[in-house]
Structures are given as structure tokens and as C-alpha cells.
Amino acid sequence: MTAVPKKKLTEAEYLAIERNAKFKSEFYNGEMFPMQGPRELIGMAGATFHHNRIKDNLLYELTGRLRSGPCQALSSDMRVKISATGLQTYPDLLVVCGNPEFESDTQDCLLNPTMIVEVLSDSTESYDRGKKFGHYRQLPSLQEYILIAQDRPHIERYVRQPDGSWLLTIFDNPAGDFSFVSVKATIPLADIFRGVEFPTDPSS
Numbered sequence: 001m002t003a004v005p006k007k008k009l010t011e012a013e014y015l016a017i018e019r020n021a022k023f024k025s026e027f028y029n030g031e032m033f034p035m036q037g038p039r040e041l042i043g044m045a046g047a048t049f050h051h052n053r054i055k056d057n058l059l060y061e062l063t064g065r066l067r068s069g070p071c072q073a074l075s076s077d078m079r080v081k082i083s084a085t086g087l088q089t090y091p092d093l094l095v096v097c098g099n100p101e102f103e104s105d106t107q108d109c110l111l112n113p114t115m116i117v118e119v120l121s122d123s124t125e126s127y128d129r130g131k132k133f134g135h136y137r138q139l140p141s142l143q144e145y146i147l148i149a150q151d152r153p154h155i156e157r158y159v160r161q162p163d164g165s166w167l168l169t170i171f172d173n174p175a176g177d178f179s180f181v182s183v184k185a186t187i188p189l190a191d192i193f194r195g196v197e198f199p200t201d202p203s204s
Helices: 011-018 049-066 125-129 131-136
Strands: 025-028 031-034 071-074 079-081 093-097 115-119 144-148 155-160 166-171 177-179 186-188
Touching: 011 025, 011 031, 049 071, 049 093, 049 115, 049 186, 125 131
Parallel strands: 115 144
Antiparallel strands: 025 031, 071 093, 093 115, 144 155, 155 166, 177 186
């Protein structure tokens, strides 16, 4: 017996569903991929306390530092579309500088983030480092990609170089500072990881 091919959604069909959904979903190649919601739908639990604490700490610190400038930090409710690949997704945190560009007048899908931050989880780490970063690199506006661990004080900063390559710098000194490149902001790691208790053995 031949399997019946799964019907592909158009972007318009995805948006009609997404704008009325109770949980967020990515969209790629005609398919929706739930990012949160009932465990039976996504096969994993929602974001952990530490994941949310790190994300919210960073959003708070960045918002204060960017208040008087041309850039603004936005939370994980802001959807981003990578026009070159068609992926629509929700970064944990992003910064947009200058005039934000949107897919439509509804202004619920950003096209030109300057910086994207993802807080790593066991279920998403390989995706965030691999295929998702591959999509993000197709954004002409993107200058900086940040990956933050939640099991230890460890941050990876990827910065786009003039030749199109990406330079990696690692920050893992709990008493040190983390410096952004695409925006003028420096934040102590202690403030980013405030309220987060790390396991004694990160490998466990």
C-alpha cells in the first residue's frame, strides 16, 4: 500500500492557523512544527525555569542599555521570517536596529533582525547550532548570533565578518563580562545568569 502524501500548507494557511493558535509553531517547507504546548503534540516539555530566567534576565539588561539608542530588544513572541529559505520561527530574543521591516501590515513577522539569541536546551541544541543557524545566516541584516548554555556559565558569540564568515568568541568566566558587537552593550555574566543554579557536575 502506498502512503498518502501529507498535504503541504501554503504560507497563508499557516498564518491563518498560527494567528489563532494557543501555542507557537515554526513553519518550513509547507509544514508546521509546534514549539510549545501539550507534550503529546511536541514530544518534549516546555522551556525550563532556567531557560526562561536567562532569557528574561538578558532582555531586561539589554532593554535598559538600548533605551536611548536606535536599537530595541524583543522577546520570543516576535516571529522572524528568513525570506531566502522560507523558515518562520521565534528566536528566544532578538535585537533590531533602525526601522523594523515586516512581512505585512500586521507587523507580526520581522524580516531584519540585527542580532539573535538562543538559549540552548537538550531538545533544541543541535538544531540551534546546525540547521537553524544555517537559516539565520541567510538573513542579510544579521550581524551577531548568540548561544547561551543553561547548565553552566557559557556563552558563544558568532559575529559576521566582512568576507561572510562567522567569528566565534567564547565567554565562560563567571566573574567576567559579555560584550556584544552589533550593539554597544556589555553585561556581566553574573547578571545574565542571575537566579540560575548550575549542577555540580554539568555532564551529569
